[in-house]
Each structure stands twice: as C-alpha cells, then as structure tokens.
Amino acid sequence: MENSALTVRFAAADEAAACNDLHNRLYQEERTIEQWRWEFVSTIFQHPQIPFSVVDDGGTIVGTQAFIPIRMINRDGVFWTAKSEETLLDPAYRGKRLLGQMYDCLFEYAAEHGLRYVWGFTPADKALRRVGFDIPTRTSQLIIPFYCRDLPVLLQRAGINKPAGVRDRIRLAGFKIGCVAARLASAARFARAERVTRRVSTSHALRLQVLEQPPEQSDALCRRFVSQWGGTTIFRDADYLRWRIFENPYVRPIMCAAYDGEELLGWAIYSMGDDGAGYLVDVLVVTEPNRPYTPEDVVRRLLVQAVRSIRNMGAIAIRGWHVNDHPFAELVMRVARSVGFHHVRRGQSVVVRAADPQATSMSQNFAEWYVTRIFMEGTVG
Amino acid sequence: MNPDVAYVWRQILNHVSLFFTAEARAHLEGDTVRFLSWDEAQRSTGSHLVIPIDIPASVDPESPYTVPFNGTELTLWNRLPRPSTPNWEPIPCETRPLWYRHRTGTLLPAWNLYGTLFGLLTFQEELRSSQRDGHGRFLASYSPRYRRGLLEVPAFNEAVAALVDACTALDTDAEPQLRLGPALRPPAIVLSHDCDVLYGNDLWTQGVRAYRVFQPLARARAPRLGQLWWMGRNAVTPRRYYFDNLTGMVDLERSFGYRSTFYALNGTGGRFGARNGTRGLDELAAMVPDGWDLGMHYNYDTFLNRDRFQAQLDQLKHFTSKDMVSGRAHYLRFDPERSLPFLESCGIEVDESAGYSDGLGYRCGIGGCFEAYDTTARTPRAIVEVPMVIMDTTLVIQYAEVAIATVRRMLTHLQHVGGALSVIFHPGVFHNPEFPEMLGIYHRILVECRRVGARALTARDLVNALQRN
Numbered sequence: 001m002e003n004s005a006l007t008v009r010f011a012a013a014d015e016a017a018a019c020n021d022l023h024n025r026l027y028q029e030e031r032t033i034e035q036w037r038w039e040f041v042s043t044i045f046q047h048p049q050i051p052f053s054v055v056d057d058g059g060t061i062v063g064t065q066a067f068i069p070i071r072m073i074n075r076d077g078v079f080w081t082a083k084s085e086e087t088l089l090d091p092a093y094r095g096k097r098l099l100g101q102m103y104d105c106l107f108e109y110a111a112e113h114g115l116r117y118v119w120g121f122t123p124a125d126k127a128l129r130r131v132g133f134d135i136p137t138r139t140s141q142l143i144i145p146f147y148c149r150d151l152p153v154l155l156q157r158a159g160i161n162k163p164a165g166v167r168d169r170i171r172l173a174g175f176k177i178g179c180v181a182a183r184l185a186s187a188a189r190f191a192r193a194e195r196v197t198r199r200v201s202t203s204h205a206l207r208l209q210v211l212e213q214p215p216e217q218s219d220a221l222c223r224r225f226v227s228q229w230g231g232t233t234i235f236r237d238a239d240y241l242r243w244r245i246f247e248n249p250y251v252r253p254i255m256c257a258a259y260d261g262e263e264l265l266g267w268a269i270y271s272m273g274d275d276g277a278g279y280l281v282d283v284l285v286v287t288e289p290n291r292p293y294t295p296e297d298v299v300r301r302l303l304v305q306a307v308r309s310i311r312n313m314g315a316i317a318i319r320g321w322h323v324n325d326h327p328f329a330e331l332v333m334r335v336a337r338s339v340g341f342h343h344v345r346r347g348q349s350v351v352v353r354a355a356d357p358q359a360t361s362m363s364q365n366f367a368e369w370y371v372t373r374i375f376m377e378g379t380v381g
Numbered sequence: 382m383n384p385d386v387a388y389v390w391r392q393i394l395n396h397v398s399l400f401f402t403a404e405a406r407a408h409l410e411g412d413t414v415r416f417l418s419w420d421e422a423q424r425s426t427g428s429h430l431v432i433p434i435d436i437p438a439s440v441d442p443e444s445p446y447t448v449p450f451n452g453t454e455l456t457l458w459n460r461l462p463r464p465s466t467p468n469w470e471p472i473p474c475e476t477r478p479l480w481y482r483h484r485t486g487t488l489l490p491a492w493n494l495y496g497t498l499f500g501l502l503t504f505q506e507e508l509r510s511s512q513r514d515g516h517g518r519f520l521a522s523y524s525p526r527y528r529r530g531l532l533e534v535p536a537f538n539e540a541v542a543a544l545v546d547a548c549t550a551l552d553t554d555a556e557p558q559l560r561l562g563p564a565l566r567p568p569a570i571v572l573s574h575d576c577d578v579l580y581g582n583d584l585w586t587q588g589v590r591a592y593r594v595f596q597p598l599a600r601a602r603a604p605r606l607g608q609l610w611w612m613g614r615n616a617v618t619p620r621r622y623y624f625d626n627l628t629g630m631v632d633l634e635r636s637f638g639y640r641s642t643f644y645a646l647n648g649t650g651g652r653f654g655a656r657n658g659t660r661g662l663d664e665l666a667a668m669v670p671d672g673w674d675l676g677m678h679y680n681y682d683t684f685l686n687r688d689r690f691q692a693q694l695d696q697l698k699h700f701t702s703k704d705m706v707s708g709r710a711h712y713l714r715f716d717p718e719r720s721l722p723f724l725e726s727c728g729i730e731v732d733e734s735a736g737y738s739d740g741l742g743y744r745c746g747i748g749g750c751f752e753a754y755d756t757t758a759r760t761p762r763a764i765v766e767v768p769m770v771i772m773d774t775t776l777v778i779q780y781a782e783v784a785i786a787t788v789r790r791m792l793t794h795l796q797h798v799g800g801a802l803s804v805i806f807h808p809g810v811f812h813n814p815e816f817p818e819m820l821g822i823y824h825r826i827l828v829e830c831r832r833v834g835a836r837a838l839t840a841r842d843l844v845n846a847l848q849r850n
Contacts, residue, residue: 252637309629312625312632312812
C-alpha cells in the first residue's frame with residue numbers, strides 16, 4: 001500500500017531497532033530491544049511474520065501498529081485473538097489516513113491466521129471507530145490510596161496538579177479532602193477485612209503461596225473458570241503466565257496463589273510500577289460448591305494479601321480494573337469494596353472488532369468477557 | 382613471583398572472572414602481563430604489558446587526571462614519567478596518558494597501577510592515619526582521596542578495565558582501543574539490609590522519639606509533637622514500617638528479579654546494641670526466601686571481642702537454624718588491620734563492613750570483592766571483603782535531590798568499566814513516613830539498576846563464584 005512516497009508494510013525481522021526508536025523518540029523513553037522483542041515477538045504464537053505494520057518514509061519508520069496474538073478461552077474452547085498495541089504515528093504524518101492503512105494490513109493478517117477478535121484500550125475513540133472498532137464500554141478503577149502525601153502523583157494524573165485559578169484551587173482542595181477521607185475509609189475497611197480473613201483462614205486448609213514459576217494447573221483452572229463462571233477470558237496457561245509474568249523484563253509481578261492442599265484454587269497477581277503505584281493485575285478463583293469456604297473467602301484472602309504486600313512495598317496506592325458485569329467481576333468488586341477499594345469511574349475506552357467484519361456486534365459479545373488489568377499486556381503485567 | 386604482586390594479580394584475575402567474559406580472562410592469563418622493576422620495564426620490548434612494582438605509591442593521590450575510555454572516563458593518579466629510553470609514545474595523548482607504548486608494541490601503564498592498587502586493597506591510607514571517630518571508625522572525610530574528590534572512583538575496576546583492553550589489543554598486535562566491547566558483563570548490584578530494629582516499639586527507639594519531642598525546647602523552639610504520633614503508632618502496631626518493611630523489600634526485589642542479604646542483629650541490648658534482643662529472629666529467618674541470604678550483623682560490643690562475638694553467633698544460629706558465614710558490623714566498626722583476621726578466625730567467610738558511615742565511596746577503591754591479605758605472612762586470607770559503597774541515609778544526606786542521579790552516575794560508570802555496587806538499605810527507612818525524605822528511594826535505586834541491566838548478586842554469591850574459579 002502506498003501513499004505518495006510512503007509505504008505501509010509489515011516490519012522486517014531486522015527492523016526491531018528502528019521500530020523501537022520511534023517509540024523511544026515519541027515517548028522519550030529508553031525501551032530496550034529485548035523489551036521490544038518480549039512484547040511483540042511472541043514465544044507462543046510462532047509465525048515467521050509478526051503482526052507488526054509500519055509506515056516507511058524512504059527507509060525511515062514513521063508509524064507503527066501491532067497486534068499481540070493472545071489466546072482466549074470460553075466454553076467452546078481456546079481460540080486466538082489479538083490485542084491492538086503500539087499505535088504510533090509521527091505527528092508530522094498525521095491526517096494522511098495512515099492508521100487505517102496499517103490496520104488494513106493487520107486485519108488481513110488476522111483473518112488469514114485465525115485471530116478471531118482484535119481488542120485494545122485507548123483514549124483515541126474517534127480514530128479507532130473510523131477503522132471499524134466498536135466501543136462497548138470504558139474501564140473503571142478500583143483503588144485504595146495509601147499515602148496522601150504522595151497526592152502530587154495522583155493529581156498529575158487527574159490534571160489538577162498546577163491550579164490555574166480559584167476554580168482549580170477549589171477542585172484541588174476537594175480532591176485532597178476526598179483522598180484523605182477515602183484513605184481513612186479504606187483503612188477502616190481493610191482492618192476489618194484483615195480480621196475476617198484471619199478468622200476464616202484458621203478454620204480451614206486454605207494456604208497462600210508466592211510462586212516462582214507458573215503453576216502447571218493454571219491451564220485446567222482457566223477451563224474450570226469459564227465452565228463455572230461462563231464468558232470469555234484470556235487463556236492463562238503456564239506458557240502465557242511464563243511469558244507475561246515470570247519473564248517480564250520490566251517488572252516481574254508477584255503471583256500469589258491460593259491452594260487447598262495441593263489443589264490450585266486461584267491467584268492474585270500484583271505489581272508495583274515505576275511510578276510508585278501498585279497494580280492489581282489479575283484475580284482468578286474457582287472453588288467447588290462443597291467446600292467449607294466460598295469464592296468470596298478465597299478472593300478476600302488474596303486481595304488482603306495483595307493490598308498488604310503492595311502497601312509494604314511502599315506503593316502510594318493500589319489500582320485494579322472493573323470493566324463489565326461478568327459475574328466473577330461483580331464478585332471481585334463486591335469483595336474489593338469490603339477490603340477497602342473505592343470504585344472510580346475513570347478510565348479508557350475498550351475497543352473491540354471481529355476480524356470478520358460481517359460478524360455480529362461486538363458490544364453484546366464483550367459484556368460476557370472477564371477483563372482484568374492483565375488484558376493491558378503492559379509493562380506492569 | 383613476589384607474594385605481594387601475586388596477591389594483586391590474583392585479585393585482578395578474580396575480578397575479571399566475575400565481571401568480564403571468559404575470553405577476556407584468557408587474554409590476561411597468558412604470558413602477556415609481566416611485573417618488573419621500573420628499570421626492567423623501561424628496557425622491555427615486544428608484545429607485553431609491563432607493570433612496574435618497585436615504585437612507592439603515595440596514599441595521598443598525586444595529580445589526578447582523567448582519560449576517556451569506553452564511553453566514560455578513567456580517573457588516574459600517581460602518574461609515572463615517560464620511560465627515559467627512546468621510542469615510547471603516550472596513548473591516547475601526552476597530557477592525559479593511559480599507557481606508554483614502545484614502538485615494538487610493549488605497553489607500560491602511565492600511572493603507578495600496582496602500587497596504587499596494593500595500597501587500596503591493604504587499607505594503607507587508614508593504616509597510616511590515626512584519625513578515628515568516637516566509635517573508632519575511619520571516616521570518609523579522613524581519607525586523602527576525599528580531599529581530592531576521588532572516593533567515588535573505583536580505581537581498581539578502572540585499572541582492570543584498562544588491562545583487559547590492553548591485553549586484548551596485545552593478543553591481536555594492535556594498539557589499545559580504549560573500549561571494551563563484548564568483553565564486559567553487565568554490572569552487579571549487591572543489596573543488603575541491616576535489621577537493626579524489627580519492632581518500632583522498643584524502649585530505645587521510643588526513648589529517642591521522646592527525646593526528639595523535647596529537644597527543640599533547649600533552643601527555645603516549639604516541641605516536635607509529631608513524634609508523639611509515631612510513638613503512638615508503633616505502640617499499637619510495632620511491626621509497621623519495620624518488620625513489615627522486610628516483606629515489602631523482598632517483594633520489591635522479587636519484582637525486579639533481584640535478591641539480597643539480611644543481616645540479623647542480636648546479643649547485648651542498649652542504645653548501640655540489639656534494641657529488640659532476640660525478638661523476631663525466628664520469624665525473620667522464616668521470612669527470608671530461598672535465594673536470599675541471612676547473615677550476622679555483628680553487635681557493637683563484639684568488636685574484636687571473641688567471647689561476645691561467639692555468644693552472639695551461637696545465639697543467632699540457635700534462633701535461625703542457619704549457618705552464618707556472611708556479616709557486617711553494626712555501626713560499621715572496622716579495624717583495617719585486625720577486623721578481617723578476627724572475623725576469619727570466627728568462621729566468617731565474607732564481610733561487608735568496609736564502607737564509610739559518613740559518605741559514599743569505594744573505601745578500598747574497588748566495586749566488587751577481594752580476598753583479605755595477611756601483610757605479615759604475605760598470603761591471601763580465607764575471608765572475602767565486599768566493601769559497602771552506598772548507605773541509604775548517607776546517600777540522601779549527601780546528595781539530597783540528586784541522590785538518584787548520583788546512583789545512576791555510579792551505575793553507568795560501572796556499566797562501562799565492570800564491577801559491582803554494594804548498597805545497604807535499612808528496613809526501618811525503606812518505607813517509613815517518619816523519614817519522608819527516604820520514601821521511594823530504594824525503589825528508584827532498583828529502577829536505576831534495571832536501567833543499566835544490572836544483575837543482583839549477594840555477597841555470598843560472589844564468594845561462591847570465586848570458589849568455583
């Protein structure tokens with residue numbers, strides 16, 4: 001595909017550095033080639049051509065768009081999808097419809113290679129609607145602030161760290177008061193949750209363990225999860241967890257698993273980002289009905305452990321996602337609130353598109369997905 | 382070979398094994414490097430690197446200068462004159478030479494390489510000074526290198542980096558390139574934590590806070606009532622910001638793929654002693670995961686006192702059920718002549734006490750480790766020293782807002798010359814709002830380590846690696 005002197009094509013094997021340079025230039029970061037490879041050259045989806053399209057202007061890469069192939073699972077089995085990632089275009093080349101051309105390459109690739117859906121998260125709704133994505137919902141946040149003295153970081157994110165007038169000052173004061181109140185409320189609820197957890201954990205054989213390797217039972221756990229809770233979610237088998245969690249070259253998230261004897265019941269994955277904030281990356285639990293504990297008990301114990309660990313690591317807050325009404329997501333939110341999390345309706349748009357453009361609306365389908373921060377496929381897990 | 386020279390050469394080869402590739406070590410192991418008298422060195426010809434060994438080195442660095450090397454700068458002192466025999470040319474230039482090169486290929490260091498390194502590894506600047514602080518310590522500010530701003534120069538690492546480049550060049554009949562290429566391995570970070578206080582409600586810690594409340598009154602200022610909050614807080618939750626921080630540090634290190642050593646303090650109590658006694662020792666031992674190490678924090682009163690040292694060691698072994706072969710002195714009490722022989726005789730295999738309490742610095746000029754030397758018997762000892770370079774509060778007090786930039790600078794330098802940076806961080810200041818200036822510092826240090834691709838080794842790992850060689 002050509003746009004005057006510009007060529008839209010797949011990245012060649014020896015162009016990792018050029019593709020990575022664009023990212024580093026536009027974001028002023030120091031991402032290494034190894035980090036780039038970890039992100040885009042999947043060890044699970046092994047194909048000679050990686051789904052990474054570029055805009056080439058006379059030998060210079062000025063735009064990139066990638067798909068990260070991810071396996072998902074529902075009651076019908078495991079299938080391939082892709083996460084849209086690395087949407088970058090040099091500002092000097094905007095307005096030339098290059099994004100659409102890069103996506104066209106990749107949609108063809110997705111259709112050829114059986115990637116059933118393409119999904120992602122973006123603040124650029126309009127541009128992605130134009131290339132055929134649905135926006136079924138937005139992410140929202142589950143958050144516990146730990147230290148109000150670190151407010152500047154949160155304020156920067158809220159865009160009110162430098163008040164310009166009276167209105168901003170009032171907003172800032174309100175934000176600070178809100179943070180202090182939220183923190184106190186969280187502390188009280190967390191203390192109560194810790195007491196409940198202690199009481200429950202002494203009454204049965206539940207044990208938590210921080211894992212150094214992905215559990216081999218994770219494959220079966222995912223299958224039992226969709227069987228019990230329904231819907232569609234990422235297939236977190238050992239290969240996936242090894243790639244995303246245990247071999248993460250940025251931050252290796254901590255995977256705390258819950259066991260009953262030797263039986264894996266689920267896990268919480270959490271990490272601390274370079275910005276000093278903690279992230280609740282994933283929660284997944286399956287329990288049989290005849291056990292002396294409920295799924296809520298296991299989730300609560302995992303969340304208490306995650307919050308305590310992240311707090312002791314010195315994080316300013318812990319944040320997780322709540323995205324839709326999947327039954328397990330609802331359970332997690334219910335328990336998270338009892339542990340001290342607050343639900344804040346701020347986040348990014350979720351974008352989804354079926355690789356087959358004739359397929360039915362994705363919005364309806366997406367309501368059945370179980371989504372956590374692990375869907376970000378980002379640097380913190 | 383002269384035993385002193387053999388000792389220095391052995392430390393150089395050990396260092397190369399740890400921080401360079403096997404190919405780099407092979408370049409050094411041949412017949413390329415020769416230690417000679419100054420007269421013999423001047424008369425040398427052919428593809429050899431000749432190092433003069435009979436020139437006394439001043440402990441007061443003479444005329445320091447820098448030489449560009451492998452993307453950084455080497456800082457040299459105790460410069461040697463150009464050989465009086467003809468056909469020697471300075472490399473890279475006359476004003477700032479790293480080597481003198483004979484037209485037949487012979488290389489001769491332009492500074493007193495042997496004398497300087499031997500002096501640093503055997504604590505000569507401390508042995509020739511009687512200055513000590515109230516705890517009997519040699520402070521950074523007493524060092525002649527401090528006055529010249531050279532304490533943050535890893536002189537040993539720089540000399541070895543230059544040697545590797547020179548020997549590689551000699552093996553290919555080329556001039557030194559002043560760069561290392563793939564011979565260099567990523568720098569290492571040696572993380573450790575002195576567990577001085579595990580519970581914040583002990584009598585001494587609370588007493589110090591109470592003192593801080595009223596201390597300003599002596600200067601007619603308002604009392605620091607904020608201290609009452611911390612007293613109350615730790616009275617209710619004594620583990621908070623102390624023992625809890627240990628688990629936080631382990632989790633944080635785990636998320637970077639790093640590991641560390643925890644040094645446990647027990648024995649005599651008191652202001653300078655073990656404030657928590659034996660409380661929490663068993664829990665500490667159970668908390669330290671596989672891959673992390675647990676060592677002994679020699680109590681203040683065990684300094685060169687065999688009975689007290691043994692009593693502490695026995696008690697520690699009893700409570701932790703672990704071997705104790707690594708350690709560091711509480712308050713960094715360290716005697717350059719007697720401490721290492723004493724520790725060796727007590728069964729310690731690796732020590733991390735040789736650091737400064739009042740500033741950053743490479744106390745022995747090395748970022749890495751070295752075997753102690755018995756200057757009387759002229760043999761290496763069976764104890765390895767890993768000099769501590771950066772201490773938590775010292776870093777922040779000395780460098781304030783540029784503390785992390787300083788760590789970045791030091792790590793980046795080691796990235797270019799090879800070596801290890803030993804960092805101590807106390808659990809009580811890792812994440813404790815009572816010390817707001819320390820919040821987030823350890824995390825940011827680890828981010829910097831990851832940025833340069835540093836690998837984490839414990840002091841014990843270094844010893845094990847040396848034993849494998």
